[in-house]
Amino acid sequence: MNLQIEADGATTYLVPVGRIDFDAAPAFQQAVERVLSGAGQTPPTTVIIDGAKLEYVSSAGLRAVLLLARAAQRAHIAFALCALQAPVREVFNLSGFSQIMAIHSDRETARSQSQPPRT
Amino acid sequence: MVAVMPGPIQRAAAAITAPVHALADLLLVRRGPYARAFDNLILGLIIFSVASIGLESIPGLPDWAAQALHIAEIVVVAVFTFEYLLRIVAAPNKLAFIFSYQGLIDLLAIAPFYLVGVDARWLRALRLLRLLRLLKLQTHILESVVEQRTRELAEKNAALEEAQAQLKAELEVARSLQLAILPSSFPARPGCEAAARMIPATTMGGDFYDYIELPDGQIGLVIADVSGHGVPAAFFMAVARTNLRELAAHHPDPGECLARTNDALCAQNPLDLFVTVFYCVLDPQTGRLRYANGGHNPPYVRRAAGGVETLSGAGGLVLGAMVGAKFPTHSVQLLAGDRLVLYTDGVTEAFNPAEQLYGAQRLVDEVHVHGGGTPAALVERICQSVTDFADTAPQSDDITLAVLTWGAP
Known part of the structure; x- marks a missing residue:
């Protein structure tokens, strides 16, 4: 798994490439946590995970996403996913994660519908 | 000399x-x-x-x-x-x-x-x-x-090796304990027969299945998969199983039982693990099966009359992730000779050396073609099919299967 990070104003897009499985989940989680903390600069107000290049998510990967969603909420950063490929989308539906997370069809929709949680 | x-x-x-x-x-x-x-x-x-x-x-x-x-x-x-x-x-x-x-x-x-x-x-x-x-x-x-x-180095190495051997032995014990709490037999009911098997991954995993005898003569059937591997997953599995077992006796409705279990797990989950659970209750008298799904792969029903159906009634969230989550209860009527096939994603997400997935279709085909015999035979057949497919690829996740057949008493 490789994570591409694209900052666009106050919104940061994260593009995981490959698989988030048991082996890749800790590195993925750490990389996203660094983004959420701002890595020394002003943290973004919105973080969107773009799943266009994400091929597979295991249960350990789901756990990482869940922990990141909680961390974002604590930091008052809007957190959403978009452009998930069909097999990954299926995993989010099956696990019920699509009921508690914002999942959008593309970046534009995700950006326009994401509001940072109020304090 | x-x-x-x-x-x-x-x-x-x-x-x-x-x-x-x-x-x-x-x-x-x-x-x-x-x-x-x-x-x-x-x-x-x-x-x-x-x-x-x-x-x-x-x-x-x-x-x-x-x-x-x-x-x-x-x-x-x-x-x-x-x-x-x-x-x-x-x-x-x-x-x-x-x-x-x-x-x-x-x-x-x-x-x-x-x-x-x-x-x-x-x-x-x-x-x-x-x-x-x-x-x-x-x-x-x-x-x-x-x-x-x-x-001195050799002595330290020897000490390290000894410590590692001890740790490994303890993990072995933990693993056999984990396997030992899985039930070995299905409650006897005329017309009902069941078989199950768990093949643990190389690291200690968190799959489990369970049969629960309920007070009114009904039978609860559980299949579950804890996120992650290792000792934390094994502990969480033991906690989840115990909670579900106790709550099932007091909450006959499967959705209600999962909701209570979820709340209990959220209250004792320091590592933020979660578990996917499919829980169903069979009335052995009528063949009526009520079920609720907490983020688990939906099971299949192989109809004696032909065809394989998915128990795809809307499910809820995985257990342990969010307090207050709701789990709708659905029901399906089993007919004599129908087979219910429960599995974990270790089956469908087994990889072969070419990094291809075993996938749901292969599983459905096995159930369709070879599901006519005993539950034990079908469990063996599917396990063999998955291990043949995976070939030399390492098994990264537990593989668990449970098959139940119902016939009128």
């Missing part, structure tokens, strides 16, 4: 050589405080001896000093001779030692003293050969230091 009685001469020789061998062993062979002290003594004497060559060549040296140096020389040579002889005694191959580079240097360092009558002046130059001994001793000391460090 013939034992030869030693004669008086051999006995006398042994009486002399035995203590000498013991001394050689103590001072030269065995690494210990005595050997180190002896090494240091020799080293000191060499340095002194080399320095005394310089002192002797000082012009106008007083007689008493020259005499003191001469006495010192006798002592030094005596010690060196003693050491030389001891080394010959200690050497396994004495001739090899005498003619070795070291042996010759040792001999040349003392020979001038004994040959002094022949020509004292030029042989004095030979004493500088003791410098070579100095170099030799230094190498020797370095070697012994390296040897000691190597030994």
